[in-house]
Structures are given as structure tokens and as C-alpha cells.
Amino acid sequence: MARPQKRRFVxxxxxxxxxxxxxxxxxxxxxxxxxxxxxxxxxxxxxxxxDHEGASTLVGVSRPTLSHLVEQARHKVADAVVTxxxxxxxxxxxxxxxxxxxxxxxWEIPRGRxxxxxxxxxxxx
Numbered sequence: 232m233a234r235p236q237k238r239r240f241v242x243x244x245x246x247x248x249x250x251x252x253x254x255x256x257x258x259x260x261x262x263x264x265x266x267x268x269x270x271x272x273x274x275x276x277x278x279x280x281x282d283h284e285g286a287s288t289l290v291g292v293s294r295p296t297l298s299h300l301v302e303q304a305r306h307k308v309a310d311a312v313v314t315x316x317x318x319x320x321x322x323x324x325x326x327x328x329x330x331x332x333x334x335x336x337x338w339e340i341p342r343g344r345x346x347x348x349x350x351x352x353x354x355x356x
Contacts, residue, residue, distance in 0.1 A: 239268040240291045242330040251317040266323030269304035
């Protein structure tokens with residue numbers, strides 16, 4: 232029996248829930264599901280430039296788990312772009328959380344959890 236998945240923390244709802252190639256109805260295309268925790272992992276690492284250690288703290292998982300989420304998400308995004316599949320963003324065992332931004336460097340930091348580690352060593356929001 233598999234161990235239950237730990238709840239992951241997501242700080243931002245996706246602005247869109249589906250991406251697809253133009254010109255072909257979505258119902259005629261294969262779909263890939265990018266879970267909300269995978270979305271959050273690539274948002275923090277690839278878009279915001281966080282290191283895996285800092286991002287893992289925000290998501291509430293170990294660094295190796297965060298690295299696995301990033302790897303899975305990158306593969307799904309690449310597969311959708313290269314092979315023309317629909318990318319649907321949904322699901323996962325997640326909890327939406329409110330985060331602030333560090334006054335010094337602008338990185339996201341959790342509210343009420345001491346700020347965590349980030350690039351400037353600050354932590355004020």
C-alpha cells in the first residue's frame with residue numbers, strides 16, 4: 232500500500248487552467264495534467280529563480296521531492312510543447328497559502344513562519 236502524499240503549499244493560483252495548440256479542438260487532443268504542486272515548483276524555481284532548498288521550504292516538502300516535482304513538470308511542459316498536447320493544470324494534494332515578499336530582495340516568504348531561507352538572508356515582509 233502506498234504512503235499517503237503529504238499536503239503541499241501553493242502560493243498562487245494559475246491564471247489559466249489549460250494551454251493547447253491553436254486550431255485543433257481540445258477534445259480531439261491528448262491531455263497532460265500538470266498538478267498544482269508541479270506548477271508551483273516550476274513557478275518558484277524557473278520563473279522566480281529560487282534555489283531548490285528555498286522553494287522546498289515554501290512548498291513544504293524535502294529538497295529531493297521538490298527537485299522531483301520540477302523534473303516532472305519540465306518534462307510535461309516539454310512534451311506538451313513539442314508533441315502538441317493539451318496541458319491542463321489541476322489537482323494534487325495542495326493547500327493555497329498567503330505569502331509575502333521580502334522587503335530586501337522580493338522573494339516570496341511564508342507569513343508567520345519566520346521567513347525561511349532566501350537569497351538575502353532577510354525575512355521581513
